[in-house]
Amino acid sequence: MRSRARTVLTTAAAFVLxxxxxxxxxxxxxxAGVTVGGVRLLPRTDDAAMPHVWTVLAKLGAPEVAGAADxxxxxxxxxxxxxxxxxxxxxxxxxGGIGGVLLALLMQRFALAERAVLPYVIxxxxxxxxxxxxxxxxxxxxxxxxxxxxxxxxxxxxIASYLAFFPIxxxxxxxxxxxxxxxxxxxxxxxxxxxxxxxxxxxPASVPHLVPAVRLAAAAAVVGAIVxxxxxxxxxxxxxxxxxxxxxxxxxxxxxxxxxxGAAVLGLVAAGAVGLLDLGLRRYRGTxx
Amino acid sequence: xxxxxxxxxxxxxxxxxxxxxxxxxxxxxEFVSLIGPSGCGKSTLLRxxxxxxxxxxxxxxxxxxxxxxxxxxQEYGIAFQQSGLLEWRTVAENVELPLQxxxxxxxxxxxxxxxxxxxxxxxxxxxxxxxxxxxGMQQRVAIARALAPSPRLLLMDEPFGALxxxxxxxxxxxxxxxxGESGAAVLFVTHSIPEAVxxxxxxxxxxxxPGRITEIxxxxxxxxxxxxxxAPDDVEDVRESGAFFSAITAxxxxxxxxxxx
Ligand SMILES: Nc1ncnc2c1ncn2[C@@H]1O[C@H](COP(=O)(O)OP(=O)(O)OP(=O)(O)O)[C@@H](O)[C@H]1O
Ligand SMILES: [Mg+2]
Numbered sequence: 001m002r003s004r005a006r007t008v009l010t011t012a013a014a015f016v017l018x019x020x021x022x023x024x025x026x027x028x029x030x031x032a033g034v035t036v037g038g039v040r041l042l043p044r045t046d047d048a049a050m051p052h053v054w055t056v057l058a059k060l061g062a063p064e065v066a067g068a069a070d071x072x073x074x075x076x077x078x079x080x081x082x083x084x085x086x087x088x089x090x091x092x093x094x095x096g097g098i099g100g101v102l103l104a105l106l107m108q109r110f111a112l113a114e115r116a117v118l119p120y121v122i123x124x125x126x127x128x129x130x131x132x133x134x135x136x137x138x139x140x141x142x143x144x145x146x147x148x149x150x151x152x153x154x155x156x157x158x159i160a161s162y163l164a165f166f167p168i169x170x171x172x173x174x175x176x177x178x179x180x181x182x183x184x185x186x187x188x189x190x191x192x193x194x195x196x197x198x199x200x201x202x203x204p205a206s207v208p209h210l211v212p213a214v215r216l217a218a219a220a221a222v223v224g225a226i227v228x229x230x231x232x233x234x235x236x237x238x239x240x241x242x243x244x245x246x247x248x249x250x251x252x253x254x255x256x257x258x259x260x261x262g263a264a265v266l267g268l269v270a271a272g273a274v275g276l277l278d279l280g281l282r283r284y285r286g287t288x289x
Numbered sequence: 290x291x292x293x294x295x296x297x298x299x300x301x302x303x304x305x306x307x308x309x310x311x312x313x314x315x316x317x318x319e320f321v322s323l324i325g326p327s328g329c330g331k332s333t334l335l336r337x338x339x340x341x342x343x344x345x346x347x348x349x350x351x352x353x354x355x356x357x358x359x360x361x362x363q364e365y366g367i368a369f370q371q372s373g374l375l376e377w378r379t380v381a382e383n384v385e386l387p388l389q390x391x392x393x394x395x396x397x398x399x400x401x402x403x404x405x406x407x408x409x410x411x412x413x414x415x416x417x418x419x420x421x422x423x424x425g426m427q428q429r430v431a432i433a434r435a436l437a438p439s440p441r442l443l444l445m446d447e448p449f450g451a452l453x454x455x456x457x458x459x460x461x462x463x464x465x466x467x468x469g470e471s472g473a474a475v476l477f478v479t480h481s482i483p484e485a486v487x488x489x490x491x492x493x494x495x496x497x498x499p500g501r502i503t504e505i506x507x508x509x510x511x512x513x514x515x516x517x518x519x520a521p522d523d524v525e526d527v528r529e530s531g532a533f534f535s536a537i538t539a540x541x542x543x544x545x546x547x548x549x550x
Contacts, residue, residue: 180373182369182371182373183373183375185341186367186369186373187390188341189339189340189341189360189365189367190363190386190387190390190391191360191361191362191363191390191391192390196390200386200389200390201375204375204377207377283377284377
């Protein structure tokens with residue numbers, strides 16, 4: 001419990017440090033940046049490139065479209081965009097998690113499956129996301145499942161799940177095969193079948209491997225969802241917002257930074273969700289910690 | 290009835306002949322130790338009885354059934370040098386494990402685990418985690434777990450090998466009491482001659498390459514209520530009796546003879 005409080009404190013401290021470093025850079029570095037012989041070594045630090053932290057925070061309260069009849073503040077727009085993306089990322093995490101766990105079980109059960117499938121699992125991750133995104137969107141557009149027409153956000157979720165799936169399948173496989181031979185033999189000597197051994201030995205023993213894998217997968221799902229939103233042109237999420245703000249606000253980057261701040265908070269919330277999972281399973285963390 | 294009967298058992302791992310023509314019978318409630326130099330096939334013999342290893346030749350019967358059938362019926366319990374307790378389970382839940390695997394109802398399991406923890410003197414630790422217990426206590430939990438399904442036979446591979454001498458002697462006394470109360474036969478692998486002598490009805494001496502039984506020496510297991518001058522019923526008295534030392538000498542000579550061939 002105490003270590004958990006410490007994690008929260010260090011996270012907060014790191015955030016404060018980051019803000020301080022940002023402001024310090026603005027204070028001491030030349031506004032035009034540092035160039036040596038035409039090569040830029042340090043970026044420009046003037047307000048147009050690096051706005052003050054408080055300018056960004058203040059921007060959250062400003063209306064999104066100046067002079068609109070029913071103005072929505074940028075903060076609300078960013079929050080709803082982040083929430084939308086968080087939903088897709090978590091959906092992708094769940095989908096990828098289910099797929100990864102099932103595949104790991106298959107590989108654990110049948111050594112042949114492991115040898116046949118594992119190389120493809122690894123190879124799948126070398127295909128760049130940018131190449132996958134239009135493919136998924138293209139295929140998805142042709143599918144209608146039981147009268148439900150494919151929506152662009154579904155492509156985003158599928159792409160997020162594709163990224164989340166990898167760490168979970170690999171981590172789960174490691175976890176499932178982590179019990180020492182003596183433990184496996186003990187279960188065998190008790191005439192325990194595959195299913196009972198899975199439930200009473202392999203699954204509990206895989207928790208210490210699974211939790212860090214889910215943490216990686218959650219981060220991958222968030223990044224995947226944001227990039228997928230951008231490359232499929234899906235509206236409503238934080239990814240699209242970053243692009244829109246970046247294009248609309250030339251000369252005033254604080255709006256874009258507000259959206260980036262939203263994306264960062266989104267990542268923290270996803271990590272926090274995994275922390276809750278960790279808390280719920282702490283009984284199984286056992287000897288590894 | 291016999292608890293174990295092995296006849297003509299061979300076991301080879303490729304070129305290595307781990308067991309060669311093993312003939313051995315354990316009566317109900319009998320305590321038999323296996324002793325011999327490293328690599329002579331003691332663990333292999335135990336594993337063949339446990340159906341964890343298939344013999345290359347010969348027949349193995351446990352409680353009058355094939356070793357396979359006996360394993361499925363949980364006719365034996367097993368304990369290794371490492372207690373092998375599951376850290377995510379409490380002490381009581383570890384003891385319940387074999388019963389849970391066999392689908393016994395929860396209330397019944399609970400009651401049986403409480404009874405066994407009483408037997409091994411750990412009733413106060415039912416809710417503890419294994420890591421909170423000393424090595425000797427963990428080993429007692431493992432013994433309780435092995436005894437949970439009331440097996441006819443207990444298989445133990447150097448269960449006290451990792452314990453200090455004092456704890457070890459206390460555990461030997463405990464084991465004798467537990468084995469006596471449960472009525473289970475015990476097949477016990479050890480490297481310690483005094484341990485084999487003080488625990489056993491018979492000490493089986495083995496020699497390596499190929500793994501054979503070279504001699505069987507009578508042990509000095511105390512029999513409660515049957516005390517004579519030659520065979521006291523208290524372990525401490527046994528350890529100081531002349532018969533104990535002569536049995537140790539007999540085992541040591543058998544080991545030396547086995548080494549020479
Ligand atoms: N799975 C296996 N594969 C190949 N060889 C094995 C295997 N198990 C045991 N052996 C060999 O069989 C022989 C007997 O091994 P075993 O483990 O039964 O000896 P042991 O008497 O228990 O020795 P120790 O006292 O060191 O525990 C050894 O030569 C060992 O190398
Ligand atoms: Mg051995």
